[in-house]
Amino acid sequence: MTAPEIIVQGQATIGAAQLFAPLSLSLAAGKWTCLLGGSGVGKSTVLRLIAGLQTGAVFDGSITASDGGEVVPRVAYMAQDDLLLPWATVTQNITLGARLRGERPDQERLQRLLGRVRLTEHASKKPAELSGGQRQRVALARTLMEDKPVILLDEPFSALDAQTRADMQDLAVELLAGRTVLLVTHDPGEAARLGHSIVVMEQSGLTHCPPPTADVPRKVDGLDTLAAQAALLRMLRGEAA
Numbered sequence: 130m131t132a133p134e135i136i137v138q139g140q141a142t143i144g145a146a147q148l149f150a151p152l153s154l155s156l157a158a159g160k161w162t163c164l165l166g167g168s169g170v171g172k173s174t175v176l177r178l179i180a181g182l183q184t185g186a187v188f189d190g191s192i193t194a195s196d197g198g199e200v201v202p203r204v205a206y207m208a209q210d211d212l213l214l215p216w217a218t219v220t221q222n223i224t225l226g227a228r229l230r231g232e233r234p235d236q237e238r239l240q241r242l243l244g245r246v247r248l249t250e251h252a253s254k255k256p257a258e259l260s261g262g263q264r265q266r267v268a269l270a271r272t273l274m275e276d277k278p279v280i281l282l283d284e285p286f287s288a289l290d291a292q293t294r295a296d297m298q299d300l301a302v303e304l305l306a307g308r309t310v311l312l313v314t315h316d317p318g319e320a321a322r323l324g325h326s327i328v329v330m331e332q333s334g335l336t337h338c339p340p341p342t343a344d345v346p347r348k349v350d351g352l353d354t355l356a357a358q359a360a361l362l363r364m365l366r367g368e369a370a
């Protein structure tokens with residue numbers, strides 16, 4: 130599978146108000162781009178636009194792939210809300226994509242994924258019987274189950290405890306190697322760990338922040354990771370980097 134670069138160019142308005150000014154966001158092929166920014170600045174909107182989903186905004190611009198192919202059919206999207214079907218089991222939720230397409234889910238892949246996200250013993254449960262962190266891991270597994278070259282993740286680790294969060298970050302990096310990934314996160318530490326490219330979004334535009342040089346996933350307590358995390362936090366708080 131060859132993952133393309135994705136290029137988002139344009140501006141968005143909601144009613145008469147500008148949501149974000151003209152921006153140009155390039156998601157490097159086969160790399161992780163981490164997108165941070167204040168609440169309501171339009172990060173989820175950008176993700177939903179790339180996924181071809183409805184938003185509350187009017188977008189004036191283009192979303193293209195470097196190879197000229199269609200973008201939307203090649204995207205797997207994990208929303209901020211887990212969007213699990215309440216009447217379906219964990220297994221049925223994870224295999225939803227295949228079942229919607231009328232395909233037989235890959236059982237071996239399913240069992241492997243269930244084990245990796247530590248949900249094997251919960252496979253027959255319904256979402257209401259799960260904790261918030263377990264539900265988020267179901268949604269993550271559902272996204273990883275889709276074998277797509279472009280992956281959009283909207284705060285996918287936000288409900289996880291610190292240990293599980295680091296483990297799931299490692300898992301995502303491993304399983305999504307070579308994919309073009311856009312990760313929206315509020316966590317500067319997560320961006321410093323995972324981003325080949327780190328971008329802060331404001332209404333006025335994008336600021337690119339230099340990532341640490343080590344390959345991802347970087348050490349949680351690596352000096353470069355911690356320095357990048359601190360610089361990002363300062364930037365998000367409006368202080369000089």
Ligand SMILES: Nc1ncnc2c1ncn2[C@@H]1O[C@H](COP(=O)(O)OP(=O)(O)OP(=O)(O)O)[C@@H](O)[C@H]1O
Nearest residue numbers: 143148167168169170171172173174175184185186
């Ligand atoms: N369906 C909708 N209809 C109208 N406005 C919407 C809709 N969805 C989002 N918005 C508005 O669009 C703006 C951007 O929302 P978006 O969810 O993209 O922000 P965000 O940067 O992802 O925020 P957060 O970090 O809080 O998730 C917000 O002001 C929000 O109120």
